[in-house]
Amino acid sequence: MSDRAAAFHALHRPGRPLLLPNAWDHASAAALAACGHSAIGTTSLGVAAASGKPDAAGATQDENRDLARRLRELPVLLTVDVEGGFSDDPAAVADYVAELAALGVVGVNLEDGRPDGSLAPTELAAAKIAAVKAAVPGLFVNARTDAWWLGVPEPRDEALRRARAYREAGADGLFVPGAPDDAVGLLAAQAGRPLNVLHRPGGPGLAELGRLGVARVSTGSLLFRAALGAALDVADAVRAGREADLPDVPAYGWVQELTERFRTDGHR
Template sequence: MAPTFLELHRPGEPLLLPNPWDVGSATMLATMGFRALATTSSGFAATLGRPDMSVTRDEALAHAAAVVSATDLPVSADLENGFADDPDGVAATVRAAVEVGLAGCSVEDATGRPNDPIYEPALAAERVAAAVEAAAGRLVVTARSENFLHERPDLGDTIERLQRYQQAGAHVLYAPGVVERGQLRSLLGAVDRPVNVLALPQAPPVPELAELGVARVSVGGAFAFAAYGGLVAAARELREQGTYGFWAAAGEGRRVAGQAFADG
């Protein structure tokens, strides 16, 4: 499955990679024409009533296994920082990811510690190298530079990190938060691996990302929280207005869910 997943990463023809947050959303998205799926750490954590970065490795892998079982599409998993600081711990996580049938996984260089948010570059690269070695060609490893999500909008450092991760063997590179056209041109011109872009509100539309040479576009937790946004709007309408306009959206969701679950 990993070679099939990697083949879908074509600069100029971005793979649209939606992020389901449970088996139901995975099943629905798999019937809507997407060619691969990826888990979302924040979206999954929300299903447990928790904030992002609060899920354990075992919980994340069990969730990934459930999503894999829901579809024949390649599935990549958001494994946060590999649930370990040291390279050996990251490698153990990746080996476990292989066993659940994933086609890919991502490894961040964020520590999860507010007072020390990003790993030192050499250690971060060692962690990526350990992930790639543990994957042994059985997973597509996406290496993530998290600077822009942690109030460190240093494009130069971000690019240098991605270059290190490329040298460490990463198959796909990702700097969530880098969405400005000029910055994307600089980043894409500095590496020779497929690059993923997070579909933030200020990001260029997909056709423009394609022209820039982006190979993959993912949504992170956006679909999950869009669904929760619909829940909030429906609940407020019922509680504050006493009306049922939410059935317009609910009806379409019910229709697609019914088709997807019947096909499954």
């Protein structure tokens, strides 16, 4: 296992959760890196929407590869959301993830939700995990189950059943977006791997989630949607002739300096 991969694994400490902010392009990732985040994930919605493509439809294989290439110079540990791996062939999924690893990526999210709104068969999802771990043993595979998000019957039992199967296939972490607050402690105790949950505005904070045994908290698409919402608010304020209620807006010079510091075209 490389030093970078080992460092990323070590950040997953049940009870002391890693806050993993999710970026969608070079600027957002560089800004997060400049502000001290040592590990960053990508958001599949943000990457897809910024490219004019639908999320969770297996349409952004090239975009994710290109983004990983652009972010390779950033001083961060990068994990990429690869949806369902962009294939139902475990070997093809492993080949794709190995390409990302060659670009410096230290982790992936691999989900079992499908574009038609169903869950992939457990055996298929587990086979993808096993293939990836065989191809890139040191990579952190965060196995995501959409049991709650897709509204399957008895989602807690389904999530725990899949957690066992994914753990046996070699998954390094379990991600259960949409899990209700009263199920988080049980999942953390029984998953057998570091538990990742999605930050929910108004929900438990990092300290409370840590007490429940959570090891990682992701922002998912929240930062992307917040940035989009802020842009709309400013545009509406200008159109209405009123002052916009702005957050702290980065200065033009800071953004330029950030871009120069982390340029990806080889000219510095």
